[in-house]
Amino acid sequence: MWTWFHKxxxxxxxxxxxxRLAPWLLWIAIVLIAIGTYGGLVLAPPDYQQGDGxxxxxxxxxxxxxxxxxxxxxATASAIGLxxxxxxxxxxxxxxxxxxxxxxxxALVTGAIWGQPMWGTWWVWxxxxxxxxxLLFVYFGYMGLRAAFTEVQKADRTSAVLAIVGVxxxxxxxxxxxxxxxxxQASTVTKLDNPSISMxxxxxLLVMIIGFNLFYIAILATRVRSEVLGRERNARWVSEAxxxxxxxxxxxx
Amino acid sequence: xxxxxxxxxxTGLVMAGVALAAVLALRAFQxxxxxxxxxxxxxxxxxxxxxxxxxxxLVIDGSLRREIGSLEVQFDVTDTENTMTVVYAGVxxxxxxxxxxxxxxxxxxxxxxxxxxxxxxKHDEEYMSPEVAQMLEDRGHPVDGGTAAIEQ
Numbered sequence: 001m002w003t004w005f006h007k008x009x010x011x012x013x014x015x016x017x018x019x020r021l022a023p024w025l026l027w028i029a030i031v032l033i034a035i036g037t038y039g040g041l042v043l044a045p046p047d048y049q050q051g052d053g054x055x056x057x058x059x060x061x062x063x064x065x066x067x068x069x070x071x072x073x074x075a076t077a078s079a080i081g082l083x084x085x086x087x088x089x090x091x092x093x094x095x096x097x098x099x100x101x102x103x104x105x106x107a108l109v110t111g112a113i114w115g116q117p118m119w120g121t122w123w124v125w126x127x128x129x130x131x132x133x134x135l136l137f138v139y140f141g142y143m144g145l146r147a148a149f150t151e152v153q154k155a156d157r158t159s160a161v162l163a164i165v166g167v168x169x170x171x172x173x174x175x176x177x178x179x180x181x182x183x184x185q186a187s188t189v190t191k192l193d194n195p196s197i198s199m200x201x202x203x204x205l206l207v208m209i210i211g212f213n214l215f216y217i218a219i220l221a222t223r224v225r226s227e228v229l230g231r232e233r234n235a236r237w238v239s240e241a242x243x244x245x246x247x248x249x250x251x252x253x
Numbered sequence: 254x255x256x257x258x259x260x261x262x263x264t265g266l267v268m269a270g271v272a273l274a275a276v277l278a279l280r281a282f283q284x285x286x287x288x289x290x291x292x293x294x295x296x297x298x299x300x301x302x303x304x305x306x307x308x309x310x311l312v313i314d315g316s317l318r319r320e321i322g323s324l325e326v327q328f329d330v331t332d333t334e335n336t337m338t339v340v341y342a343g344v345x346x347x348x349x350x351x352x353x354x355x356x357x358x359x360x361x362x363x364x365x366x367x368x369x370x371x372x373x374x375k376h377d378e379e380y381m382s383p384e385v386a387q388m389l390e391d392r393g394h395p396v397d398g399g400t401a402a403i404e405q
Binding site for chain 1: 257260261264267268271272275279283286287288289290291309344345346347348349350353356371372373374375376377378379380381382383384385386387
C-alpha cells in the first residue's frame with residue numbers, strides 16, 4: 001500500500017513523474033482559468049451593489065485561497081521532512097515558497113485595487129489585511145533563511161522550523177473576520193451550507209479556484225524537478241537523464 | 254522512544270507552544286485588534302473621550318442629510334441597540350449607502366456627535382445580481398435594508 005509513497009521518495013522516480021505530469025496539469029489549468037475568466041468577466045451578472053467592480057473577486061479570492069493552501073503544503077512538507085528525514089519533502093517545501101509568496105502578493109494587490117473605490121481606502125491595518133501581510137513576510141523570511149545557508153541540509157532543517165512555526169498564522173487569517181471587527185467582509189464561499197453568492201456568480205469562482213490549484217501543482221512539479229536536479233547533481237542518474245535528451249524525459253535540448 | 258518518534262513529539266510540542274503563545278498574545282491585544290467600536294461600545298465608555306477612534310455600524314435609512322452648497326453630510330449610525338450621529342465633510346466611497354455598514358474615523362464632539370475625517374464603506378459578504386436583489390425586495394426582504402427591521 002505504501003509503495004507509491006516510498007516511490008515518491010526516490011528522486012529519479014519523482015523527477016520523471018513530475019516531468020510527465022507537468023504539461024498536462026498546466027494545460028488543464030490554463031483551460032480552466034480561461035473558462036473561469038470568461039465566466040467571471042462576461043457571463044456572470046454584475047453585482048447589485050458593486051456593479052462590475054466585484055469581478056476582481058475572480059482573481060482575488062482564488063489568490064488568497066492559494067496563499068494559504070500553499071503555505072499549508074509547505075509546512076506539512078517541512079514537518080514530513082523533519083520527522084521522516086525525507087529530502088524530497090524539503091524540496092517540495094522549497095519549491096512552493098516563491099509560488100505561495102506570489103499568490104499572497106497578488107491577493108494583497110487585487111484587494112487594494114478593489115478597496116480603493118469600494119471601501120474608500122487602499123489599505124487599512126485591520127486584522128485580516130495585517131495577518132495576510134504577515135503571511136507574505138513569513139514567506140519572505142522562509143526564502144531568506146534558506147538563502148542564508150550554503151549547506152542544503154542545514155537550510156532545509158532550519159527553514160522547516162520557521163515554516164512550522166508560521167502555521168499559527170493560517171487560522172488567524174481565516175478567522176480574523178470572525179474573531180474581531182474588521183473592515184474586510186466575512187467569508188462568502190466557505191459558508192458551505194449556504195454561500196452568500198448566487199450560483200451564476202459562484203461557478204466561475206469555483207472553476208478559477210480549481211484552475212489556480214492545478215496551476216500551482218504544475219508549477220510545483222516543474223520547480224521540484226529543478227530542485228531535485230540541483231540536490232542530486234552528483235548522482236549518476238542525473239548525468240544519465242541529462243545525457244538522454246529524449247522528449248519522453250521532458251528534456252528538450 | 255525511537256528518534257523519529259522523538260522528532261514527531263518535538264514538532265508537535267513546538268506547534269502547541271507557538272499556538273499557546275499566539276492565543277495569549279492575541280487575547281492581550283484583543284482591544285487593539287478591534288478595527289472599530291460600535292455605538293454601544295462608545296456609550297459604554299470603551300472609547301476614551303478626546304482620542305481618535307473608529308466608529309462602525311449601519312447607516313439608518315433616511316438619516317443622510319446634506320448641507321446645501323458644501324460637502325458636509327450628517328448621518329446616523331446604529332448597531333441596532335444604540336445610535337450616534339456622524340458629521341463628515343468629504344467624498345463618500347462608492348459603497349456608501351443608507352442601510353449599509355460604514356466605518357468612520359474621527360473623534361467625539363462635546364455634543365455627543367462624532368466628527369469623522371474619513372468614512373469607509375464596509376461591504377458585506379452578499380453577492381447577487383440586480384435582478385435577484387429586486388426580486389427579494391419585491392417579496393418584502395430588502396437586501397440592503399438591514400435597518401428596515403430595526404426601525405419597526
